[in-house]
Amino acid sequence: MKTEWNEECAVVGVYNAQNAASIAYYSLFAMQHRGQEASGIATSNGEKIITIKKNGLVTEVFCDETLNKLKGFSAVGHNRYSTAGNDSIADAQPLFARYDLGEIAIVHNGNLTNARQIRDELIKEGAIFQSYMDTENLIHLIARAKQENLIDRIKEAVLRLKGAFCFVILSRKKMFVIRDRYGFRPLSLGEIVNSDGSKGYVVASETCAFDLVGAKYLRDVEPGEMLIFSKNGMESQSIMLPNPHPCVFEYIYFARPDSRVFGRLVYDIRKNMGEELARENPVEADLVIPVPDSGVAAALGYSRQSGIPFELGIIRNHYVGRTFIEPTQQIRELKVKLKLNPIRELIENKRVVVIDDSVVRGTTSRQIVKILRDCGAKEIHMKISSPPTISPCYYGVDTPSREDLISAKMSHQEVCQFIGADSLSFLSVEGLKRSIGVENYQYCQACFDGKYIV
Ligand code: AMP
Numbered sequence: 001m002k003t004e005w006n007e008e009c010a011v012v013g014v015y016n017a018q019n020a021a022s023i024a025y026y027s028l029f030a031m032q033h034r035g036q037e038a039s040g041i042a043t044s045n046g047e048k049i050i051t052i053k054k055n056g057l058v059t060e061v062f063c064d065e066t067l068n069k070l071k072g073f074s075a076v077g078h079n080r081y082s083t084a085g086n087d088s089i090a091d092a093q094p095l096f097a098r099y100d101l102g103e104i105a106i107v108h109n110g111n112l113t114n115a116r117q118i119r120d121e122l123i124k125e126g127a128i129f130q131s132y133m134d135t136e137n138l139i140h141l142i143a144r145a146k147q148e149n150l151i152d153r154i155k156e157a158v159l160r161l162k163g164a165f166c167f168v169i170l171s172r173k174k175m176f177v178i179r180d181r182y183g184f185r186p187l188s189l190g191e192i193v194n195s196d197g198s199k200g201y202v203v204a205s206e207t208c209a210f211d212l213v214g215a216k217y218l219r220d221v222e223p224g225e226m227l228i229f230s231k232n233g234m235e236s237q238s239i240m241l242p243n244p245h246p247c248v249f250e251y252i253y254f255a256r257p258d259s260r261v262f263g264r265l266v267y268d269i270r271k272n273m274g275e276e277l278a279r280e281n282p283v284e285a286d287l288v289i290p291v292p293d294s295g296v297a298a299a300l301g302y303s304r305q306s307g308i309p310f311e312l313g314i315i316r317n318h319y320v321g322r323t324f325i326e327p328t329q330q331i332r333e334l335k336v337k338l339k340l341n342p343i344r345e346l347i348e349n350k351r352v353v354v355i356d357d358s359v360v361r362g363t364t365s366r367q368i369v370k371i372l373r374d375c376g377a378k379e380i381h382m383k384i385s386s387p388p389t390i391s392p393c394y395y396g397v398d399t400p401s402r403e404d405l406i407s408a409k410m411s412h413q414e415v416c417q418f419i420g421a422d423s424l425s426f427l428s429v430e431g432l433k434r435s436i437g438v439e440n441y442q443y444c445q446a447c448f449d450g451k452y453i454v
Helices: 020-030 064-069 115-124 135-144 150-158 208-213 249-254 266-280 296-306 329-339 363-374 412-419 429-436
Strands: 010-015 038-044 049-055 074-080 095-099 102-112 163-171 175-179 188-193 199-204 216-220 225-230 233-238 287-290 314-316 340-342 351-356 379-384 423-426
Touching: 010 020, 010 102, 010 163, 010 175, 020 038, 020 064, 020 074, 020 199, 020 208, 038 102, 038 163, 049 064, 049 102, 074 102, 074 163, 095 135, 102 115, 102 135, 115 135, 135 150, 150 163, 150 175, 150 225, 188 208, 199 208, 249 266, 266 296, 266 429, 287 296, 296 351, 314 363, 329 340, 329 363, 340 363, 351 363, 363 379, 363 412, 412 423
Parallel strands: 287 351, 351 379, 379 423
Antiparallel strands: 010 074, 010 199, 038 049, 038 074, 095 102, 102 163, 163 175, 175 225, 188 199, 188 216, 225 233, 314 340
């Protein structure tokens, strides 16, 4: 049986807002990069919860008419990341259920590592599942928990879960926010001011959502923390012993550069990565060009540090979906060409440094080298602003299994040959640490060193 991961998705929660649905909508719009397959919002007016979700982009799922149906002072929302071969609407979020305490809607970003085991237990006990999502476990656990009130039931249920999770849970009157003890995935807390002067709250995977809805960033939700929003305001409880290991890949690829993630501006860190890359891997060349958009900030850093001019040598067509998730190799290769087009006039007869954020299967790099060669590049030096990806992620980033990770199965030389570049370099793990520049470095970088905390 296949279980579905909630990889890299975006979550949002809104409490005590005059138009909670609209704030959730714009937050999801700002976080569209975290998931493009499906989008959904559930709102509560205190009496009942209404949920609307559909496959598609935020702007395709919602219009004035649907948003008008979502009345209420609180909302949760979700963008679902596409994973190959599963586009069932049953796997879109929020997940809604009626149970003995009333109604509940849940959104989740992350991946539960013991989901299968819990699901099997629940099914043995007679539970009926409607989706492949690991998130559905939580609804069952809450419904079956022994405690009387919802807060205690949520705690009891959450304490059984392992892995990466950021949950936002809506009941008819309250909202609950929980981040796992490792804090793998980002989750921030912001404040909004309603037109009557009253205050409300927004929690979102990334702070770029706050910028769009005019929320003030207050702080990150702490690892192991539970926030409870009710008519009495916000209460915080530490429900799991914190052991922070935030995901370093958020800085490398996933988050938007204008977000503050784990307290740091992503753009700055990406530029630092480019500078480090230039220090560690100098080369004589005429141009530095980024693979748009993921390599842009690092390429600026590389150019600044090396003194080699920066040019937008490859232009991206923004109206093509992401390439990573296509099921077959053939389509993946075609889509790279659909998406990226080099400017021949810039590239012909030049020695170019090309910067991208990561190499996973090697498909993108190989295609890029090919299109640059076809444009007459004299030398192509591929530089990657992260270390080689050698291990899959079990905490919510969509990486393929080890046998598909090119750096896990080939030597550096072989990877360089496969992609067809004149040279290939990666940022070192030490360089990555320097780029982030914190004293007490505790990031999860299992994708680079294979050390799994859970
Ligand atoms: P690949 O072509 O398989 O080597 O994948 C590398 C490309 O995919 C790079 O251009 C990255 O920007 C991008 N990428 C890396 N990680 C992910 C991810 N988890 N989801 C989607 N795209 C990714």
